[in-house]
Amino acid sequence: MILAGGAGERFWPASRSDRPKQFLRVLGRQTLLDATLSRARRFARKDRIWIACGAEHAKAVRKASGLPASRVLVEPRRRNTAMAAAWASHRVQRIDPDAVLAVLAADHHVPDAAAFAKDIRLAARAAAEEEVLVTLGVRPTRPETGYGYVQVGPRARGFPRLCRVRRFVEKPDGPTARRYLAQGDYRWNAGIFVWRASVFLAEVERRAPDLHRALAPFRRPGGHTRKAVEAAFRRAPTLPVDVAVMERSDRVWTLPVEFAWSDVGTWLSLAEELGVGRGNTRGNRVLGGEAVLEGARNNLVWAGERVVALLGVEDLVVVDTEDVIFVTKLDGRSDVRRLVAKLREAGRDELL
Amino acid sequence: MILAGGAGERFWPASRSDRPKQFLRVLGRQTLLDATLSRARRFARKDRIWIACGAEHAKAVRKASGLPASRVLVEPRRRNTAMAAAWASHRVQRIDPDAVLAVLAADHHVPDAAAFAKDIRLAARAAAEEEVLVTLGVRPTRPETGYGYVQVGPRARGFPRLCRVRRFVEKPDGPTARRYLAQGDYRWNAGIFVWRASVFLAEVERRAPDLHRALAPFRRPGGHTRKAVEAAFRRAPTLPVDVAVMERSDRVWTLPVEFAWSDVGTWLSLAEELGVGRGNTRGNRVLGGEAVLEGARNNLVWAGERVVALLGVEDLVVVDTEDVIFVTKLDGRSDVRRLVAKLREAGRDELL
Numbered sequence: 001m002i003l004a005g006g007a008g009e010r011f012w013p014a015s016r017s018d019r020p021k022q023f024l025r026v027l028g029r030q031t032l033l034d035a036t037l038s039r040a041r042r043f044a045r046k047d048r049i050w051i052a053c054g055a056e057h058a059k060a061v062r063k064a065s066g067l068p069a070s071r072v073l074v075e076p077r078r079r080n081t082a083m084a085a086a087w088a089s090h091r092v093q094r095i096d097p098d099a100v101l102a103v104l105a106a107d108h109h110v111p112d113a114a115a116f117a118k119d120i121r122l123a124a125r126a127a128a129e130e131e132v133l134v135t136l137g138v139r140p141t142r143p144e145t146g147y148g149y150v151q152v153g154p155r156a157r158g159f160p161r162l163c164r165v166r167r168f169v170e171k172p173d174g175p176t177a178r179r180y181l182a183q184g185d186y187r188w189n190a191g192i193f194v195w196r197a198s199v200f201l202a203e204v205e206r207r208a209p210d211l212h213r214a215l216a217p218f219r220r221p222g223g224h225t226r227k228a229v230e231a232a233f234r235r236a237p238t239l240p241v242d243v244a245v246m247e248r249s250d251r252v253w254t255l256p257v258e259f260a261w262s263d264v265g266t267w268l269s270l271a272e273e274l275g276v277g278r279g280n281t282r283g284n285r286v287l288g289g290e291a292v293l294e295g296a297r298n299n300l301v302w303a304g305e306r307v308v309a310l311l312g313v314e315d316l317v318v319v320d321t322e323d324v325i326f327v328t329k330l331d332g333r334s335d336v337r338r339l340v341a342k343l344r345e346a347g348r349d350e351l352l
Numbered sequence: 353m354i355l356a357g358g359a360g361e362r363f364w365p366a367s368r369s370d371r372p373k374q375f376l377r378v379l380g381r382q383t384l385l386d387a388t389l390s391r392a393r394r395f396a397r398k399d400r401i402w403i404a405c406g407a408e409h410a411k412a413v414r415k416a417s418g419l420p421a422s423r424v425l426v427e428p429r430r431r432n433t434a435m436a437a438a439w440a441s442h443r444v445q446r447i448d449p450d451a452v453l454a455v456l457a458a459d460h461h462v463p464d465a466a467a468f469a470k471d472i473r474l475a476a477r478a479a480a481e482e483e484v485l486v487t488l489g490v491r492p493t494r495p496e497t498g499y500g501y502v503q504v505g506p507r508a509r510g511f512p513r514l515c516r517v518r519r520f521v522e523k524p525d526g527p528t529a530r531r532y533l534a535q536g537d538y539r540w541n542a543g544i545f546v547w548r549a550s551v552f553l554a555e556v557e558r559r560a561p562d563l564h565r566a567l568a569p570f571r572r573p574g575g576h577t578r579k580a581v582e583a584a585f586r587r588a589p590t591l592p593v594d595v596a597v598m599e600r601s602d603r604v605w606t607l608p609v610e611f612a613w614s615d616v617g618t619w620l621s622l623a624e625e626l627g628v629g630r631g632n633t634r635g636n637r638v639l640g641g642e643a644v645l646e647g648a649r650n651n652l653v654w655a656g657e658r659v660v661a662l663l664g665v666e667d668l669v670v671v672d673t674e675d676v677i678f679v680t681k682l683d684g685r686s687d688v689r690r691l692v693a694k695l696r697e698a699g700r701d702e703l704l
Contacts, residue, residue: 292691292694294686294691306674307675307676307677308677309677310678311678311686316665316679318679320677325660325661325672326662326663327661327662327665327679329663329665331664339644342644343644343661351659
């Protein structure tokens, strides 16, 4: 189950409301969505792959994935991942009451697809046999304050590598993130989950009564009709699945994984992924088109149709798109969403 | 006589080889060339206005100025201002042996056209009556290292404000420029000259024998035929008129002027002209098109068709053109010509 509902504001102006990050060739020749589909194919038959997305992207998702309309779950409202995961679990459970879901984000970057598939299989075995919700825990490589963390608990019995979760923590401040990094038993909560649909829905009932109530239309005869979906989404709370269910559940295990992972969530994280600031190109990286650099250091250039010429500048992101040129600093101190909000307030929706 | 032969590389990518700075609306609604023509009209009849330019711009100059082809002197080779001024003086002297020329650059910015005209008239009176070459001396407003200076000598007799020149100095280093600024008797040599054509040519003969020899074809019967012009330019040295003649002459006076002047020679000088770093727009200035600024300070944006969005950056120049996006720092440490040279070496003439 690939969740492709992201708005991708933090990657503006490369990502837009009608072309979010999952449709971009951010790293490599494939779009992030195509790469996610390829990864999923390593452990799932094609007819077991589902995608959930917003109505505005349904057509593009169907085209990119080749999936039949029946396996593209079109969310009538943006309700964040708790509702998406619950609907998906309900829908799949209806076909196979014992179904085990791997819930993936459409816009993550995982270079080692083989290691990823191996770990998903291991997590799926635990989820199938032990009635647990498994979250993959990625080893932190920097004191990131933009992610949630899981504190890894004692090893679970009967399965290699799987552990209990001591606790979930929301995005920490800088000093806390540095402590987590030093301490070693904290992992990034990467938002990749594996569970038996029925187990997840039982936890929704127990831990997220609002969400459970919203799902009522699905429990009636007829199930997932368009009308039922609309009724359910109307009532559903807007919450991430971590907050609504995972943090409150005592049935969560984590699989600490060692493969490289990035949510490519910001220009800064893309820059780190691409090695900006390192290597023998004076630390510069150029994507997409052409750049001419003179005395420029540690810049990330997202070039388009035009030549991007940088003279004597450092630590910048320069993005050229058809209608917007965007320049910001690579220090992580500025949030693109402030700019996006400003444009929205000004009624400049054509740029979003 | 308006010299419009500049290549305008320092203003790349707004200026290009086929559209140098004088054709841009850099400050205000007029192009710099149009503004120069307007200034000239305040003290010269329309049929006394001449322009010298390169062959590649002759058509655009004729169109912009409305001058007949006979008063557009098309330079067959780029030979800098000494040859342009000498040819112009020769050409005009042929029509009127007593002609006094005001030699103006096509791409300077002088907001107070009335003061300018008044000073040119005064200089012209001195040049006509005293057989001197007059250079206008602009009061320095910063320790500029990109200009030549004149040290102002004692007052000339018989004319208000005109002074002898103690010496010319080439572009000084930083400490020297600061000393000139503090000392008060140094002026920018703005490259605006007033002389009687015959006096200038006599000084060429005395001080610049190479240039004088190159002018030989003009002294033959027939004068300024195309063939003569080509022969003269082939032999002419490539030198600025300051170096070839003015610095070596003992007949130079200066008129210290108080009007504001800028050669808009670099992005930095345009930024200063526009007040970047001052005012209640967080020091930002936007030309041409549209910018969206969030947490951005002291930037100069030359916008085009696209929206330029700046987030959390400061002291930058961001230029959007049809085929190039250019970003540099406003610290004056980087020379655009290095980038232009790099593109030329790479054979990217279509961008120049």
